[in-house]
Amino acid sequence: MQTTSPAPAEAPGGEAPPPGGEAGASVLGRPAAGAFVAPALLLIAGFLVFPALWTLYLGLTDYRLTGAAAADPAFVGLDNYTEALQDPRFRNSLVVTALFVFGSAVVGQTCLGFALAWTLRDWRSPLRALIEVLVIVAWILPGSVVAFLWIAFLDGQSGTLNALLPGVDTEWLLDTPLLAVIVFNIWRGTAFSMLLYGAALSAVPPSHLETARLAGASGWQQLRDVVLPTIRGHILTSLLLISLWTFNDFTPYLLTRGGPNFQTEVLPVFIFRNAISSGQLGYGAAISTIVLGVNLVIALFYLRLLRERR
Amino acid sequence: MAGELRRVLARVGFSVFVALAAAFFALPMLWLVFAPFDPVPTLAARPAAPTLANFRDVFENPLVLTSLRNSVLLALYTMALVVAASTLAAYALSRTRLPGRDLLLYVLLLFSSVVSGTAAMVPLFLLVFELGLINTYLGVTLVLTGGLLPAAIFILKDFTDTTPTSYEESARVFGASPFQILRDVVVPLVRPGMAVIAVWSIVNVWSNFLIPFILLRDPDLAPASVVTYSFYTEGGQADLRLLSAFSLLYSVPVVVMYLFVQRRYGFRFYGGIKR
């Protein structure tokens, strides 16, 4: 999640000193800063970094949940990684995940979230609050509940969707599983983008928009030439976060169990299947490391785009 | 005339879009409105003569109310720890110049994805086991907090980055300690950000199944996310009567909590001083 700032030049990782930031170094001396950071750092070191590194180490072994390799795992070096790269199911999972992230996060949640933020921005009406609450509740509801809601919604014979589309009785989860799961995730996660863009839009100086309007620019042109460049940093940060989150989202499993025929087996589901269902924890850990690597590439890509605007 | 037409079309387009969006978000939720009150619920969301029988049956399970209470406790403990630790850290990180600070945050953010995956299950279990914290809320809270902190700091730091330091500097001149400055000057300014982190932590913990599942033994300590699966039969079938009622009970507290925060603090991503 990312916030907006009244100073449009702010963005994480940026060089330009923000109005509050580095200039205030004298306010907080080194010892106090150290003390403040300590609790978080200790927690993160102990309960995040340590287990994460341990997991990465497991990826170099043939550790299993049961059997001989569970009591006595052997170091196998990069074997798990070479196996993964040759595993057609892994490659399938990578493609499915890429489509899932691109379709539901990069395109879906961003466009819908922005569209909602843009159209609702000046609307003073109780209905506006209602819509925002609906969007946010979709995000708040627990995962298992939401899965049920959508299995019911998409059911071929008695689902609400088909009840509204006369003559249609497609089994969406069976015939168009990836599409169904993408639409589901758009429903689930748009709230974050909507809130973020709403805040970002409210920070666009009204004077700029006014100037553009007086110069004859249409709403669309104002959007394109004034608004988007101003909030570009926020768009990119939001994209980065939701891409990472969606990449690691396990919820599709609750709808389709990764099927039919592995068509919706995103990487978190693939890891689960291998680590738990098949008991190959070492292999699953290696996949987790590869996922980490892919996430890193995605993050670097976005950071590059962020820096470019300087 | 063309201008008029354009305005009318714009208004129509606006209404259509808003109506479709509202429908898109509301329709799937219908099941949660109808099924719990349906004596024989199926996967179809259809209204039936409402009954409270499912709720009566659900409450016969002694774990139901306990589990909801447990979810609330776990959510509050984790939220408190996450908000406290992340506020302190975000403030410190944005007021001091540390080389590689941002890079570190990004790396930690990426690591949190490893730890929330199933492959980290065994390391987490063994770690908590060695610390003697299996079957304790402390263990669960610490693990959940560790996973949530990087993103929380990431978000909150943006708030603290954009609050002007003039007030802090004045307070410093008047002899206030760093902690007092944080508490009295900074926190009021970044409160909306803290509210966002609070809600986000609670929502994440509420839904989290894996960590409580592997770290807790006692059924009495299990939160609702784990107890949900006790409404499946030994054959793996969902008992929809109990499950629908429980799903509603499971959903209500977290929605209420969000509405409360929204009312009190406004759940928005505004940072610092508004123009």
Place this chain on the structure above:
Amino acid sequence: MLFFIPLLYGTGKNLTDGGKWLGDTPETRAVLDLYQQLYGQDLGDARLQLRADGRDRSFQQFADGKIAVLLEGDYFWRSVINPDGGLAPMEDRDEAVGWALIPARQPGGGLNGQDFVSLSGGGGRVINPNTKAPKEAWELLKFLNSREALENWVQREARITSRTDVNQANLKDPLLSFISERVLPITATRPGSAAYPQVSLAIQTATENVVAGRSEAGEAAGQLGAAVAKAVGADNVTGAS
């Protein structure tokens, strides 16, 4: 548990044979061929098989009279279509529903030369080898498996127990006593090997490919052989590779 396995028993083979796992053999091919015949001739609903909740739906369809033959275990009888509190209760269960033993491919052709076969599973209890109280654990285990304890359980909820004396004295339900008398003597369990989950997945994938019409039986048997070889090593698999 996969229905593939008792069908395989019906061809006279178990999943592991002489220390090796079965891969692409005439027997596995025969089982997959049976699936192909069933679903290729529309005797079974292929799409139901592909759904994540297909099994649950099949229960309801059976209760509604839309499915004539369902290959299931005793759980189905006592917990699903049970008129008294089942998930898909059938009022006329005792009159309308019959049962039969699973026949081998031909008489005497089943596992151990049997005419009929069955697959069983369930829970087990083991003592942790690292326990600090082995004697007490043993006493507890003895008690848990005693007639007294199992009878207490069965009287609250009728089910097949691991003791013949308890079954004979307490199971009044016709199907449960049938199972206790006729099925238990001929049943077998799946191998308790660490590699089983992966083999199970291989079987499920191959079967699903046949049911969905994506592969022919012979092809699927080849896929099964390859997947099992990958899981346990080619040296530990019999059959064509």
